Amino acid sequence: MQSESLYDAARKWFFLIPPIMCPLQFLIDAPFGRFAPSNDSIFVVDGIKSWIVMELVSPMTFIAVLFRGPWATSTSAMSGPQVILAGLFIIHYLNRAIISPLRTPSRSKAHISVSLSGIIFNLANGALMGTYISSPTASAFLEGAFSRPYFWAGITLWACGFAGNILHDEVLLNIRRNSKAKGKRNENKVGKEHYAIPHGYLYRYISYPNYFCEWSEWFGYALAAAPLPALMPLTETMKTIQPPWLFFWAEVFMMIPRAYKGHQWYHKNFPEYPTERKAVVPFIY
Template sequence: MECREAVVSYLSWGLVVGGGAYLLRQMQNCAEYGRYAPTQARCCPARLGWFLQEVPALFVPLLLLLLPAETGTGRRLLVGTFMLHYFHRSIIYAFLTRGRPIPLNIIVFAVIFCSLNGFLQGHFLLHCARFEDTWLTRARLAAGVLVFALGMIVNIHSDCILRGLRKPGEVVYRVPHGGMFEFVSGANFFGEIVEWCGYAVAVWSLPAFAFAFFTICSIGPRACMHHRNYQQRFKDYPRSRKAIIPFIL
């Protein structure tokens, strides 16, 4: 498959512009799912919803791997890091989640985003990126992959803490403790942001940067909204916690 440089450029800048627009929107109103979902919204069960909306970002790069492309450890390593996150999110997390039903419109938008972004990241790495022979030995790659791994560990651990706050069928909210929750209210969001920042450092490309930027714009404000929500619900909520960046914000 030939590299579609124009498509890569348009999709990448679309993520950057879309991320900025989404940030401005969320500063007014948080995305309407989870605790912020309208009571009358038409919804899908949480487990099925998470699977449907996240799995395109796993399957699209997988399909691209089956097409003729330049092979190499570096390409497969970076595509693999991207797919690893979405394997966990669409298969493992979706099966374990105890979250609220997801509005259908949120699922539709997420399917579109994950399909386009899965194509963008996979197509760029497999058909467009050019790596030197010494690329695999560079410190930037190692640092980026390490940061990605640390972020994923924080994200998964934080999700486990949140799941442990509820029994099956419960919809109550309790104060999370442990791990990064001792420092920030949005520990799961913090972990995911760290993941994609590490990915962007490892890949060092416009598509990877655009995705990391969009992630910050989309879930960063949600973490801040969660922080305010916790403070309103619980009068004894720890004052030392920040919203998304430890000790800072």
């Protein structure tokens, strides 16, 4: 009973905090990436190492709770859909926490507050997702999932979003690789790393296709993994919304301000930046 109460409280706060934080993030520049601190300080940490530590928290917590949490199970006791969904979560973070940063030639430093905030988010999200996937609620919902078209539609959308995320990240990595090969640093006076206008694929329409693809990825995951939450009233939504939908919900609210401010940054630092591009949703925003 205590575990269930804690789980329900965590779901409620994970639902409430992102929309509260969203407008505040429009007022500040999170100190990492293109907004990285220019000064050296004990609070400014290595970009690649801090990213790995921050992102590894989520899959480690997910696995720990999956097998040691309130509804702990074993792989053999999990249904096929549960195993697939657990695997997809781990695959995403295997790329995000290890493969992608190790393939990055260089990354701007970050303020430690960014890393600590990320650790807190990933700790909560990993715990909620691991608890849900092993829960009786997930087990009941996923019974017979292989015969439901929207389960496979969700898995397909997850795969397309995952592939699109990697594809568009590769465009940015190539900009960094090419600049490093040519010895370019501090170009355009926009920071310690070299930045240029990305082109190709969804960059034709938006400044942050990697964000858009990640939203598509986790929307597809939620569609496959959990029942649709009640939309009204708010109290009912908080009671029924499950962690896969909470993850999608939180990502949208937390990433929209970053996309907007980054989009404005591109226009400020590159006068030739394509005016027809939107920030993060093609043709809309």
